Amino acid sequence: MKWFDYAAPKTLSEALALLAAHPGARMLAGGTDLLVQMRAGRKPADLIIDIKNIAELNELRYERASGLTLGAAVACYRIYGDAAVSRAYPSLHQVASLIGGTQIQGRASIGGNLCNAAPSADSIPLLIALGATCRIAGAGGERVARVEEFCTAPGKNILAAGELLVSMHVPAPRPGSGASYLRFIPRNEMDIAVAGAGVAVELENGKFRSARIALSSVAPTPLFVREAGDWLTGKPVNGESIAGAAEIAKAAAKPITDMRGTKEYRRHLCSVLTRRALETAVRRAQEVQ
Amino acid sequence: MSMPTYKVIGTRPVRHDGADKVTGRAIYGADVQLAGMLHGYVLRSPHAHARILRIDTGKAQAFPGVMAVVTADDFPRTPDRIVDLGEGETPLSCVRGNMLARGKVLYRGHAIAAVAAVNMHVAEEAASLIEVDYEPLACALTAPDAMRADAPVIHGSLRMKELGAPTDTPGNVAEHFRHVKGDIEKGFAEADLIVEREFDTATVHQGYIEPQNATALWNNDGRVLIWCSTQGAFVVRDVTACVLDLPVSQVKVTPTEIGGGFGGKIPVYLEPVAAMLSKKTGRPVKIVMSRKDVFEATGPTPGSHMKVKIGARKDGRITAAQAYLAFEAGAYPGAMVGPAGMTVFAAYDLEHVTIDGYDVVVNKPSTAAYRAPGAPNAAFATESVVDELAQKLGIDPIEFRLKNAAKEGTRRADGPKFRKIGCVEVLEAMKNSPHYKTPLQGPNRGRGVALGFWFNVGLPSSCTISVNSDGTVNLVEGSTDIGGTRTSIAMQAAEVLGIAAEAVQPTVVDTDSVGFTAVTGGSRTTFATGWAAYEAAQDVMRQLKERAAKLWETEAAGVEAAGGVFRSGDRSMSFAELAARLGETGGPVVGRGAVNPRGVGGSFAGSIADVEVDPETGKTTILRFTCVQDAGKAIHPSYVEGQMQGGSVQGIGWALNEEYWMSEQGAMMNSSLLDYRMPTSLDLPMIETCIVEVPNPGHPFGVRGVGEANIVPPAAAVANAVCHAAGVRLFRLPMNPPAIMEALWKPGGKSSQLVPRNP
């Protein structure tokens, strides 16, 4: 690796000042993507800003009324280690438990997963399905963006020069709601999704009150398939409607052929995974009811 | 025949190097630290095939912290000759050319130049400043592609060896050999059923967890001192001496602990390069490969294209078998197709056989041995066809194999006649195993079996044993210990000496300190170095009997020893009591053993695999797996089981997910342990083992090597299981989820033959 400097600011304003002064700086949370990319000579940086000492980026707070605030640097293990969060968001517990292995989960953050903007990112389809938003800070102040707007291309996101992701906010789970993320990998752990589906549903009187579906690894960015969820709205909760939504998700996928799978195979997986994820989400919703 | 009873052999002592390895104290190659040590970095080719037009190292030389840069021009220009590489011979020009390229690069990852600097980051940064102009050339990446008439020629000087004789034929085929037994046409004419299939296997890597490394010091007395992780310190010594044009006595290699090898740490890549950097700087230089280097620049095992045709009568007797084997050598000749030809039908007693083998150079890293090299590829083909025959003839697959099993006296198509072997015994043990006797139930599930053979090797080994006054002995040997061989060797000495395994202190030493010892490979270490220890221990016993005779004022011939007690008439003395009296009876006792054993005994192994295939995703789950293997005599059963389990799991990885994923330009796209998917603990069940013991008449304790045969059958067993679970037979490894789905999607039903996918 080429030489870089290191800074570990204690406040958000310090971090923003450093960022403003060093356009070539990169943020270090868990480092599980950053250090690998830097070693491979991709995305070099002259300054690494370690954001783990900043309070706002370490916040993990769930309130029944307002939902979950998830600091950008919160490591996965803190999510699945938090009983209240795990109870309220079993799907988030699930995603935090499947990124990397135990060691990676000790470092990697959902915020980092989002900023890295990989098409295969496991947490992003679920965040999209859950309707999560991002709190972004910059020299000019703060703004909020929806997660489905955050990634713009492989490895690219909407953060402008001088901006950083502070936290994500996930709405409080409503009665009758359930969510799930399911990915397909050839191994059972330590692998990159060949395809993945994140879904969230809200049920009422045996019907879908609403649904949101997003996919990983089948487009340049995590793919929000709004039409699949919309199509489910008002439909009865049964195998037929679930299969219909899965087919819409499959049709929306625009995968490529690479070492992880062919186009055809990935499209096929979208349908299988969406269906299976919906089945789990429905079961969770029914358990809550 | 009753088995002899042993006191030490067959027990399970804690290994002698155990405490150091569970506490982090054991020193592996990368752990070597020397005063003033520099770090080296090797610049590698981004092209799979290109002419090198210019190399300019000026900017790198000038970079702050850089102490030296070397290229192929720094090698001594000695004339070409043949070099012994430990498990085969090859021209010096190929060995040298693979260490640093001259004129052309032949694969992506081919070494171009090396930099020594104050730390590895500086060395890496400086290497990026080396300017290399390339003229990219078209590349050939698979054996079938490289054999085409219009394929790019990789070595202009290569001429094919045809049936043992040189020819003037240029191209990428280094050699074509043929083994013939009987009359193949006659044999097929006698068959009621003939199955002929084509198979492909992808390039796979040994996947040892420790990357290659070397530390070298060109000392001021002119001697080159090397510390490295290697399967054969003497091979490193001899190859380094050869490349650097030094007498072997001028090179001393100290083998450190080694983090896995499986055949991949026999070739020499870094040591002469580190030595040249040390010569230029006057300081020790350490080079450690990155994982990417390991994948791109060390020898994987060949990808292969094979055709196997077998005919059988209705009663299940095979009448004829024919194989076509084209193996990828990588950048330099030497694909493991020879061993593939020796093993492809070795498990069967056949009358009519023809085997054709082709050694084909391609633009991939020069291949190396990988645990029974060549045999798993060949067994995948043969055992798939055998399974199909058994299925179509309605015969139990183990019964089918028993009807055709090789036995003592069977002559292989490549010549050798089997001495006592355990092929039938392995099949019987498979049939009687708890696994095979338990029916497999449930949808999408299938069971597969397969059989495999590996011939094992002998080769020279040396050992000395000196007796300590407290009744223990020190055992000095030259076989680097990859999987507990210190202990399996020490146990054989202990058995002879009549003392406990713990009373033998084994040490693996450098090339100055023990007689020549060949590589830890070919399943030979417990067999051959164990034999050297046996001889050294016998030598000690001869001398100790003389000492006892001296004390008792009798003839040595009248002294008997058993179970650690020396006796003559009614007088007796323990090993320890006698050891305490060496000073008064003539001084130290040192025994020596130096062997080059001929009595090597091949090993058979069988796999039973139960799988479940998800019909929606194509993912295969291993539900249950059993490995049966003939160990001859298991010296330390735990480590024999360990070999069987490890080999089985490598075979499972090969079967399901491992492969070099190459771009059309010859770049490996998955050169990390994330994307080169070796099995994790979560991908496997416990691996059941059954050790069969059919003693090898060619070894004092009946030992056969156990390191390799176990990796031969698993891929075929898994393929057969997948076939019975999913209803489709796959003809290409790996059988990853997309490949299985594509097979399921093929029109024409589940039994139609699949077209192999290009990598």
Place this chain on the structure above:
Amino acid sequence: MQRKVHVRTTINNQAVEFLCEPRQSLLECLRDIVGLTGTKEGCNDGNCGSCTVVLDDRIVTSCLVLGVEAEGRKITTIEGIAAGNQLHRLQQAFLTNAALQCGICTPGFIVAAKALLDSEPNPDEERIRLWLAGNLCRCTGYDKIVRAVSECAREAKA
């Protein structure tokens, strides 16, 4: 101006200070600067687990931590697992179960398995396999490793 950083940390319950470049990983610092070479490098990108250490009560791959991040933190390496001359029962179980062959992955497995048993004394086989999925072993097929850890889990239960 390229300056090394002074890091004050605690390694295996002992205060340790070292100087490193910001680009050096914790793994490099442990091995090349502090001299604790028991922690091994297998891939340098977090995918083999050989460099597993405990960082403030969580296991991490030390190749994906910068040395400078160790400032003020607590680290346990394989060298800190035994109590003086007394092997930890996991280390003993690895020996008696022959749970190692070449031994290069062993430090990582023992550090990771100990962290599991410290937080969950009675994991079942599935839990052990999941927890250890980030540690690759190429020699053993995992069988004897899982047995060794299971044995310690059973002892805890007894």
